[in-house]
Amino acid sequence: MIDAASSSLTVLGIETSCDETAAAVVHRTGQGAGTVLAERLLSQLAEHAPYGGVVPEIAARAHLVHLDRLIGEAMTEAGLDFSALDAVAATAGPGLIGGVMVGATMGKAIAAVRGLPFIAINHLEGHALSVRLVDADIQFPYLLLLVSGGHCQLLAVDGVGRYRRLGGTVDDAVGESFDKVAKMLGLGYPGGPALERAAKDGDPARFKLPRPMAGRAGCDFSFSGLKTAVRQTAERLPEGAFSSRDLADLSASFQAAVVDVLADRSASAMRSFGKAKGKPPAFVVAGGVAANAPIRTALRNLAGENGFRFVAPPPALCTDNAAMIGWAGIERLALGLSDRLDFKPRPRWPLEELAQT
Ligand code: KG4
Ligand code: ZN
DSSP states (O other), rough: OOOOOOEEEEEEHHHHSSSSSEEEEEEEESSEEEOEEEEEEEOOOOHHHHGSSSHHHHHHHHHHHHHHHHOOOOHHHHOGGGOOSSEEEEEEEOOOOOHHHHHHHHHHHHHHHHHHHHEEEEEHHHHHHHHHOOOOOOOSSEEEEOSSSEEEEEEEETTTTTOOOOOOOSOOHHHHHHHHHHHHHHOOOHHHHHHHHHTTTTTTTTSSOTTTTTTTTTSSSSSSSHHHHHHHHHHSTTTTOOOOOOOHHHHHHHHHHHHHHHHHHHHHHHHHHOOSSSSOOOEEEEGGGGGGGHHHHHHHHHHHTOOOOEEOOOHHHHOOOOOHHHHHHHHHHTTTOOTTTTOOSSSOOOOGGGGGG
């Protein structure tokens, strides 16, 4: 077992669970934050854009074509030979299973050939721990809002592999709702960044949209009713006369509703998370939607009002990337955790089930 306190760890991370093919070499000395020695990321956006969403078969084939080269480039950029690695970590779920199998199999192959430990990473754990890669001060437990294209959850992060779900979406994930509304408004794919841009000069108060679940007990979310309300609002506007002002205002009104819902549900989670004596706990927001500037601002203010320290990884670490996978590998390896080469990739893999693996 590796001595976590004193050792210096270098791990190759591989991410292929959706439409990003990525490899990164991450390093940590002692128990501090990490350093990304090299990172290569290829977005498959152009390949999926004509279909208005990710096509699993196309994604898996693209990972197969590009992953080997990206790993080689990352190792060269880091100036390291595979023998300098302490382990190989690859996303093993949840996600599109074809892509996950490509990345996990590649990770296992490198580990087997080089005699290195293989670490199967839960993609959500990658997002959940990513903040500790850049901020060594983040101590467990912390409150986490995980908002991505496939997930919308509030979790208490008690430690590596130890997650308590406080609430989650009962229908669409928040990123999914951004993507669907953007598609509906003709903004293209991926919808989140496009919608944020469209909303920039819009009037968020022009259209009255619902705030699903706001004010309810617990920490659950719902976004499908909001999406329907946007569609109905757009349909009520005079046909053929949907102006760029209408587009900006409707985008801004939708985004404002999402901001309110995320803030309301997070406030409820803060109340149930409670506060230990001493240092204020961290409220961490991670996942692709955490790249959204108005959402970050609102959540930062909310945290301040409720005695939490707001922390969000930089936007490039919020959207899918391999550095967070390499980092989760370092966190696990430091605890002596690694996986067998026959580990089966899992298309569904809730964070709460991690402790048992
Ligand atoms: O974490 P991520 O890269 O992939 C998943 O694991 O799902 O998240 C992607 C999601 C997409 O739904 C995308 O539209 C959304 O994050 N997203 C955003 C923004 N940037 C990405 N949503 C709102 N505003 C953004 N700026
Ligand atoms: Zn993700």
